[in-house]
Amino acid sequence: MILLVEDNDDHAFLIKKALRSHGLTNDIRVSPTGEEALDYLFRRGKYADPAASPRPGLILLDIRLPGMDGLEVLRIIKQDEKLRTIPVCMLTTSAQLSDLVASYTHGVNSYVQKPVDFGKFVETVRGLGSYWVDTNVPPPEAA
Numbered sequence: 001m002i003l004l005v006e007d008n009d010d011h012a013f014l015i016k017k018a019l020r021s022h023g024l025t026n027d028i029r030v031s032p033t034g035e036e037a038l039d040y041l042f043r044r045g046k047y048a049d050p051a052a053s054p055r056p057g058l059i060l061l062d063i064r065l066p067g068m069d070g071l072e073v074l075r076i077i078k079q080d081e082k083l084r085t086i087p088v089c090m091l092t093t094s095a096q097l098s099d100l101v102a103s104y105t106h107g108v109n110s111y112v113q114k115p116v117d118f119g120k121f122v123e124t125v126r127g128l129g130s131y132w133v134d135t136n137v138p139p140p141e142a143a
Contacts, residue, residue: 001027002133003056005037005073006091007065011114015060015091018125024133026057034068037061038076041083056086058132061108063092063099071102078107085139087132091125 006012012030019028031037040047047053063070070090077083089110090103103111112128115121
């Protein structure tokens with residue numbers, strides 16, 4: 001299962017479509033805010049049932065989110081004993097060096113800029129899916 005934390009509905013649609021076009025069959029769940037993503041990961045509120053809220057094998061996280069930003073979400077994930085081994089990939093439009101440095105400082109596993117060009121955007125997301133789902137070997141806790 002992939003948790004996509006993305007507030008832009010168009011980006012979420014394109015990311016899911018690009019992953020599906022690569023043949024990815026994993027369940028993709030979308031959280032539009034950092035707070036909702038943390039509720040899902042910590043199984044709070046409507047996500048309290050572990051059977052209905054499986055742990056993701058990958059988190060695709062945008063930096064620019066309403067309310068709590070992606071860097072704060074990342075920091076919380078990587079400080080938690082049960083969540084820290086889940087691979088987190090920042091998938092963002094941000095080209096700011098400070099965001100890149102902060103992401104790696106807080107333990108991100110990968111940082112990918114969303115290309116502006118549609119074709120490159122789709123190809124980048126396909127490559128991301130191919131690597132994280134087909135090539136990468138996750139730790140047992142994230143499997």
